[in-house]
Amino acid sequence: xxxxxxxxxxxxxxxxxxxxxxxxxxxxxxxxxxxxxxxxxxxxxxxxxxxxxxxxxxxxxxxxxxxxxxxxxxxxxxxxxxxxxxxxxxxxxxxxxxxxxxxxxxxxxxxxxxxxxxxxxxxxxxxxxxxxxxxxxxxxxxxxxxxxxxxxxxxxxxxxxxxxxxxxxxxxxxxxxxxxxxxxxxxxxxxxxxxxxxxxxxxxxxxxxxxxxxxxxxxxxxxxxxxxxxxxxxxxxxxxxxxxxxxxxxxxxx
Numbered sequence: 001x002x003x004x005x006x007x008x009x010x011x012x013x014x015x016x017x018x019x020x021x022x023x024x025x026x027x028x029x030x031x032x033x034x035x036x037x038x039x040x041x042x043x044x045x046x047x048x049x050x051x052x053x054x055x056x057x058x059x060x061x062x063x064x065x066x067x068x069x070x071x072x073x074x075x076x077x078x079x080x081x082x083x084x085x086x087x088x089x090x091x092x093x094x095x096x097x098x099x100x101x102x103x104x105x106x107x108x109x110x111x112x113x114x115x116x117x118x119x120x121x122x123x124x125x126x127x128x129x130x131x132x133x134x135x136x137x138x139x140x141x142x143x144x145x146x147x148x149x150x151x152x153x154x155x156x157x158x159x160x161x162x163x164x165x166x167x168x169x170x171x172x173x174x175x176x177x178x179x180x181x182x183x184x185x186x187x188x189x190x191x192x193x194x195x196x197x198x199x200x201x202x203x204x205x206x207x208x209x210x211x212x213x214x215x216x217x218x219x220x221x222x223x224x225x226x227x228x229x230x231x232x233x234x235x236x237x238x239x240x241x242x243x244x245x246x247x248x249x250x251x252x253x254x
Contacts (some may be wrong), residue, residue, distance in 0.1 A: 067210060
């Protein structure tokens with residue numbers, strides 16, 4: 001598996017990299033949240049722009065990106081509009097989804113962009129192509145908030161993301177029982193050992209799936225998400241707790 005360097009962060013080796021999302025809707029609260037998150041020393045910050053009250057206004061989004069970039073300094077910034085069908089806050093047209101992401105990519109303020117696998121082919125491929133042209137890392141993603149697909153389907157989706165040019169394939173699934181968590185972890189390990197030629201991110205959500213957020217180094221997930229002031233998905237835990245457990249796993253694996 002190859003590694004990926006994003007600014008000063010190396011994804012795909014050593015400790016899973018900690019990503020903290022920004023989830024505030026109001027501009028002034030968002031900047032306060034970003035300052036708080038910066039002080040937690042995350043490896044990567046994600047802006048969940050679908051939660052931003054002014055997401056419909058491209059000029060406001062770009063202005064906020066400019067301010068976030070200045071505040072976060074050298075911390076890599078992941079730009080994410082999570083679609084409503086995959087658990088996001090707002091429904092928008094395919095055309096606006098493409099325009100929003102492409103403008104963010106071209107702004108020069110972001111380092112990574114989330115592109116959902118199950119967008120239309122045209123939207124997914126056009127956003128990914130512009131990202132490649134502008135040296136922005138593509139995190140291709142899929143989120144299932146109702147169930148955990150079987151092992152083969154999880155692997156197939158991750159492999160499809162590789163074929164489509166994702167720099168980092170990502171999948172998040174909802175467990176309905178402990179067996180579902182084991183399915184996700186088994187699929188992650190198989191993907192890592194047999195198919196992945198780049199870093200991948202996987203997680204099982206909610207409290208039942210917390211182990212998947214903690215044991216990524218063992219099973220093969222290169223990044224994990226922690227809660228900053230607030231969580232963006234069920235099962236995220238505070239960054240200080242997450243960092244302590246990641247260190248324990250890392251030291252035990254030496």
